[in-house]
Amino acid sequence: xxxxxxxxxxxxxxxxxxxxxxxxxxxxxxxxxxxxxxxxxxxxxxxxxxxxxxxxxxxxxxxxxxxxxxxxxxxxxxxxxxxxxxxxxxxxxxxxxxxxxxxxxxxxxxxxxxxxxxxxxxxxxxxxxxxxxxxxxxxxxxxxxxxxxxxxxxxxxxxxxxxxxxxxxxxxxxxxxxxxxxxxxxxxxxxxxxxxxxxxxxxxxxxxxxxxxxxxxxxxxxxxxxxxxxxxxxxxxxxxxxxxxxxxxxxxxxxxxxxxxxxxxxxxxxxxxxxxxxxxxxx
Numbered sequence: 449x450x451x452x453x454x455x456x457x458x459x460x461x462x463x464x465x466x467x468x469x470x471x472x473x474x475x476x477x478x479x480x481x482x483x484x485x486x487x488x489x490x491x492x493x494x495x496x497x498x499x500x501x502x503x504x505x506x507x508x509x510x511x512x513x514x515x516x517x518x519x520x521x522x523x524x525x526x527x528x529x530x531x532x533x534x535x536x537x538x539x540x541x542x543x544x545x546x547x548x549x550x551x552x553x554x555x556x557x558x559x560x561x562x563x564x565x566x567x568x569x570x571x572x573x574x575x576x577x578x579x580x581x582x583x584x585x586x587x588x589x590x591x592x593x594x595x596x597x598x599x600x601x602x603x604x605x606x607x608x609x610x611x612x613x614x615x616x617x618x619x620x621x622x623x624x625x626x627x628x629x630x631x632x633x634x635x636x637x638x639x640x641x642x643x644x645x646x647x648x649x650x651x652x653x654x655x656x657x658x659x660x661x662x663x664x665x666x667x668x669x670x671x672x673x674x675x676x677x678x679x680x681x682x683x684x685x686x687x688x689x690x691x692x693x694x695x696x697x698x699x700x701x702x703x704x705x706x707x708x709x710x711x712x713x714x715x716x717x718x719x720x721x722x723x724x725x726x727x728x729x730x731x
Contacts, residue, residue, distance in 0.1 A: 477631040484629055487707060488641050490700040491565070493692055494618050495649020496656065497572045500689070501530060501611050503653070504673075504682065505579065505604065511677050512586060514601040521601060529605050533612025541616055561625035562704040568617025569700060573693035575610035580686035582607060590678045597678070660685055 509523030546558035559567070582603050589599040622645070626638030657673060664681075665671030674680040 477634060480629060480631050481634075481637065483707060484626060484638075484641070486703040487562070487565075487625070487700070488645060490569075490696055490703055491618065491622055491645045492648050492652060493696040494569055494572050494614070495646050496653045497576055497689055497693060498611060498615070498646070499650050499653040500576075500579065500686075501527060501608065504657075504685070505607065507677065508579070508583060508586070508682065509601050509604055511596050512599050512601040512603070513596060523601065526601065526604050526608055529608035530612040530615075533609040534615055537613045537616040559621075561621045561628065562707065564617045564621030565625065566697070566700060566704060568614040568619075568621065569693065569697045571610055571614035571617065573690050573697065575607050575614060576686045576690035576693060578607040578610055579604075580683040580690065583683035583686060587678070587681075587683070595678070656689075657685075660688070 505526070506523045509526055512523075514521040514523060541558075549558035550556055582599075585603065586597045586599045589597045591598065619642070623639070623642050626641045627635060628638075630638030661671050661673050663671075665674070670676070670679045672681045672685050
C-alpha cells in the first residue's frame with residue numbers, strides 16, 4: 449500500500465488523479481481501517497447471540513409457565529432483567545473491576561478495549577449455554593396436550609442477566625475501540641462499524657434459523673425449531689451458537705494479539721521515510 453503514495457515515472461501527467469497517487473495520510477488511514485476489519489468481523493457472531501434475546505428467548509418464554517398468582521407475565525417483559533443487569537454490571541465495572549484490574553495490570557483504564565470485548569464474548573457464550581440448559585429442562589416439564597411447560601418463566605433469568613453483562617463489555621468496549629482507533633478524519637466510520645455489526649448479526653441470525661430449520665426438518669422429523677417448540681430441540685440450536693461463540697473467541701484472541709494499536713494517523717505519518725514525503729511534494 450505504501451506504493452500508492454510514491455510518485456513514479458509511470459504516473460506522468462496523471463499525478464493529479466487520486467486513484468493513481470494518494471497522500472501518505474490517505475494510505476495510513478486505509479491501513480488503520482484494514483487492521484480493524486478482522487476484529488470487527490469477530491463481533492458479528494456476538495451480535496447473533498444478542499439478537500436471540502428479542503427473538504428465540506421470547507418464543508421460549510411464551511411456552512413456559514408465565515403466571516405469577518393471577519397475573520399473566522408477558523414473555524417479552526423478561527428483558528427487564530437484561531436492563532437491570534446492564535445497570536448493575538456498569539456500576540460494578542467502574543467501581544470494582546477497573547480499580548482492581550488497574551492495580552494488577554498497571555493500566556489506569558483497568559482493561560483495554562480488546563480485553564474488555566474478549567471478556568464479553570466469553571460471557572455471551574455462557575449465556576447461550578444457560579439458554580440451552582433452560583430449554584432442555586423446559587422440555588422435561590412438558591405435559592402431553594398442553595402448549596406451555598410447567599417450568600416457571602423465571603428460569604430464563606440467568607440467560608438474560610448474562611446477555612446484559614456481556615453487553616457492558618462487548619458493545620461499550622467495541623464503541624470505544626473503533627472510535628479510538630479510527631483515524632481523526634473518519635471518526636464517524638468507527639461508530640458505523642458498531643451499527644453494521646448489529647445489523648449483520650440480525651441478518652446472520654435469520655439465515656441461521658432458516659438454515660437449521662431446513663436441514664433438521666427431514667421427513668417426519670419436526671426439526672430443531674418447529675412451530676410447536678414442545679416437539680422440537682431448540683436447546684440444540686442454543687448449544688450450536690455456544691459452540692460457534694467458542695470458535696469465534698479463539699479467532700478473536702488471535703486477531704487481538706495480532707492487532708497493533710494506532711494512537712493517531714499523524715504519528716504514523718511522521719514515521720514515513722523522507723523519500724515518500726519528497727515524492728508527495730513533487731505533486
